[in-house]
Amino acid sequence: MTDLGYKKYYSETSFKDKIKDRAQQAGTKVIYAALLLYYLMKDPLVPLTAKLTITAALGYFILPTDAIPDLAPLVGFSDDLGVLIFALNQIAEYITPEIKVKATQQLQHIFKNLKKEDIHELEQKVI
Template sequence: MSESAEFGQRFTPEEMEAIRRSLRDEKRFGAELMALLKRVGKRVPFAGDLLAAWYCARDPATPRAVRMTLLAALGYFVLPVDAIPDLVPLFGFTDDAAVIAAAITAVASSITPEHHERARETLDGL
């Protein structure tokens, strides 16, 4: 079985629809991201990168392909569908960190110092 076929079989049709619905409703998605960061932000060392990615994805100057890459990675973090459940001590966020790191690496030139500054300000307020 190919890796892509294996990956595609991990999600049920209902889960895929939940992912699509969540990403279509950007306002709700942002609220879910912020609520999750309020709960776990202090324990997630890549919270600043998550927020910088969010602000980049919301920036009208960001190219569509970059937005989609970042929103997909953020969706993986926010949605309960996960390779390693986030409740597993020490390991729960490792898969999320890998997905976020890969997405940010792929689009790093689009994430500006302004996006990072807004992320720092938001984290300070959590």
């Protein structure tokens, strides 16, 4: 994955702001994928090469001007989801059960009405 300069847009603060401001609009799939990458980024066992992929994907997610504007109804986050899933597929070997638990717990905190079966379905679709 070439980052096309997107990694310069990633910071922990900008990521948290994007999640806080756009989670409901982005939906559970996008946010779950982003959270998985976020927690992978924080994992000291994930190598630098994988973290470069993560920062590029999360930078794209954070960037307000991307291929399909995030404010576009229904499709605004579809390109973000594609980039996030592509990155996850590239570094899937580093996704541990602990990373999934952290992402799931945060997802449940953001989406209060999320059911366990919804999370299982997300895991099947996202990873």
